[in-house]
Each structure stands twice: as structure tokens, then as C-alpha cells.
Amino acid sequence: MRLTIRLMLAATCVGLPLMPDATLADPVWDRIESTGTITCGAIPNDKIGSWVDSATGQWEGYEIDLCRAIAADLGKEMGKELKVQFQETGWKTVVLDLQSQKIDIWPGMSATEQRKQALNMIGPMYDLAFCAMDGKTAKVGKTWDELNAPDVRIATVTGTSVEAAFKRMAPKAQHVTLSEYSEITLAVQSGRADIMGADVLRCLNVMQSAPNVFNSVFFPTPIEAMGSSAGVVKSADKLTPWLTDWATTHKADGSIREIFLNVMKKAGYDIGNVPPEVQF
Template identity: 30%
Template sequence: MVSRRMIGTAAGFALAAAASAATTPAAAQAAGGESTFERIRRTKKLRTAAVAGAAPYYHKDLASGKWSGFYIDLVTALAEELEAELELSETTWGNAVLDLQSNKIDIFFGLNPTPKRALVIDFSVPCFSNAFSFIAKKGFEPKTWDELNKPEIRISTDVGSSQDQVATRLLPKAQISRFKSVDEATMAVQAGRVDAQCLVMMLALTAVKKNPNVGHVVVPQPVFATTSNAGFRREQDKTWRDFVNTWIEFNKGLGFVRSVILKNMELVGISESDFPPGITL
């Protein structure tokens, strides 16, 4: 079993190396201000955001206001590694990039590295892989992307998300309805206003497990997958990004990232056995 002491001790070497790197000329920002890494070390505060209704990534208890989810667990462990207080705000998948660009947050876990996003922010190494899938209404059984790419097919997505970009690019003939949130796009399927919702598989499995009446999960062929990464505000000094990359790779190697993902999947009733054949984390 991997202990937190083991994680903290070995990853501490990476922190020391990153702190040393922050003293190099590259740490000086073009505008003369301090880098993200320097600010976190000075203030002892790590700013991030979470998305409501996105279990097992993020989940907000409406009664207590407390957040949970595997990305909450990961960023909490990251803050502990930095000996920093975690400051958590709420956002949406579509607004997370804007929050990074405007320097409202220091990091956001759960972004797919699309080319459009890569124009304006930086990404970490992958935390895990995630296939694009659909929540299809009952009786609708598409097997391929071609079957979905027809003028009579109605698709819902949450605006600005990676699934919105994928549906726009791969299903140009379909009718695409864009909603503010994932939950609204899911409700459109349940209400019969659309035939299917484009959603990454982890979120699709969770939504169907929570409400089986909404439909069923379909992973059309060929399988198109993306990775789930952390995003950063683009800046000249890459110390912050490089440190997080080291932290992620180290904790993936020890199995900590995988254990956190599986634990939170189990909390929403999902196990690896629920994955379609040939699909893994």
C-alpha cells in the first residue's frame, strides 16, 4: 500500500528542484511580475475551481456545500505537497479556460487538451484516458459515428466543452443543441428533445448509473478517446507546469492517481467492469 508519507517524501525532491528552478532567469515574467509558482510559495495558497454535477470528477453536496470527487482529492494532495491552503471556487467546463486566462485560478484538473484550448493555455501530462461516448435515448442504438452524423439526428452537448468541439467537428450533419451545463444536456435526452448527448465516458456512465431511465451509454466505432489533464495559465516561466507534471507522473507511478479515481468511481456505483469492452482508464 502506498502511504502519504512515501508520496510526500519522494515528491518533496521534485518540489525542491522546482523551487531551485524558480530562481533562474526564466522565472522573470515578461511584465516583471512574479510567476504562478512564486506566488503560490509566497502566499501559501493554491487556487482552483470545480464543476457542479460532474461526479466522479467533482461533486458538491447541496446541504453542506462540501466538495468531493477524484480531482478534489488530487488537488487537495497537491496543495498538501506545496504546504498551501486550497482555495476552491465554482466554474463550468466552458468557463474553466477563461478562469485560467484571467488569473482567477492557478490550475484546473479535468480539461481535455483540444487544439483550440492549446492556443491559449498550457496542459499537464495526462491523468488518465477517456473515450467520447453518448447517452442515447431508449430504443436508439447507434453503432458508429456515421450513424450519428445524419440530418435527422438530434444531439445535445454542454457549450464550450470538449464534447461540444468533438460533436461539432465529427457530426456536422446532425442537429446539435448546446446547453449551459452537462445536466441540462442530459435532461434534454430524458425529455425526448434530443436523441443522444455527447459526453466523455466517465461522466456518461455516472449519469446513467444515477438515473437509468435517462437512457444507455453508447461508445460509437471507431473509438475516439481523449486524455484528462490539468490546465494552466500560459506564462513565460514553466516552473509551475513542470512541477505539477513531475507530481502527476510520480503519483501515477505509485498508483495513487489510479486509486483515487477508482475510489471515487465506487462512490457513484461505477467499477471498471462497467466499462465497454476494450475501454480502460
């Protein structure tokens, strides 16, 4: 009797389609595909990163243009043109906004261990080279070996990747760590520090806002950089590998570098300060 029941159940199940494996679903990909819209994060007044153009009312910035480029190629993959919308976020809330799916993607932040536990971190999407800005009267070299000397005073923001990098590359130097870049500018201006250590975007920003304080922007050689990754929700099982391939391809072909240079021009920065070997 039991054998007969088993045979009947087996025969009944033969004609049934296999149920989809729920673990393979990607809610982000599916929502974008069904709605035709991708929602990217945007931080107001983050110059170069994202800002609203007062003349046009449109979002601008490299984070914005990265999202638009991703949307254009993802739309081709899905066989439809995707609309891009931007949702305001902030550094304190961006992880929660991704987890709650208020936004689908944030295209640039450091892949810290804490963020890796909360999100899928993809990339690096781009690299930001470390740079330095010397004071008007400072006499310092332009290589890491020359900066790695007891009489060189380097100012960086406390607790940042920049601070860690300059301490690693120039451990013998005197390191002055302060809470804000405005304080570092004053430290260099007053002669308390010889150079400001930062990343390429910060250097260009500060050079524009305080040209009378600093002599030049330079990139200590050999050039060192920190990577920035894109964040998506952990369940984005289909979007994650697609976006990983996208970042690898467009870093290699130089199109991500072009996005950065174009945005810098819009922001009024002197891209002549960025040598060709800084690739982003």
C-alpha cells in the same frame, strides 16, 4: 586612461556575485514554497468534478482529489507538507483567475488554442472516453462503423468536443445538435434521436438522473477519448515541467484512474458501466 578605467571596472566586478536572471523566476512555485499553501480552483455543484459535501462541509470531486495528490507530491519535492485551499471559480472566469493568480492551478480543461495563448496547458492530465447512451427502443450497433450509417440519429451538444468527435467518427449518421443535455434526453425519449453522444462522466451522470429513458451506456469501439489538461499561469516556468512529469507518471501507473473510480463511488455512480479499457 580609458584602458586603466576598464581594468579597474573589471577587477571590481570579479568579486561580485552574478545577479539572478529574473526570467527564470517562477512566482507560483516561489509563493507556494514560501507560504506552504497551494490554491486550487473549485466549481460548486459540478458533480464528479467538484462539489461540497453537505454532511462534512468538505470539497469533494476528482478535480479536488487531483489537487490534493499534486500537493502531496509537490510538498515532498519542496521538503514540506503543503496545505491545500480551494477558491471558488467558474468556467467563465477560471482563465482570468489563473492569470491574476487568485488560483495556482486548475487541473482539468480542454487545451484549446485560445487557452494555450493565455496559459501554460499541461497534459493531458487525464482522458475522458467518448460514450453513447441508446434509447429504450433504439436498435444501434456498438462500434463506430455501425454508428456510421445514414439511419442512425446521434444527438450531441452544439459546439462541443463531443459533437466534433461524433461527426468525425460517424460522418454518415444523422446528427442532431441541441443546446443542453436535458434537450438531448427529451430527443432520445421522444424518438427524435437514437442515442446521446457524450463523455464518460456525462453518460454516468445522465444515466443516474434519467434511468428510464436510456437502455445502456456503451463505449463505441475502438475507444476514442479527449484529453483534459491542467492550466497554470504563463510565468510558471518551474511548476510547468514538474507538473508535466507528474501527469505522465501518474497516468501511466494508474493512480489517476483510481482517483476517478473512487470519486465515482462517492457520487453513487455505477462504475460497473466503465470497462477496464477506459483508462482516464
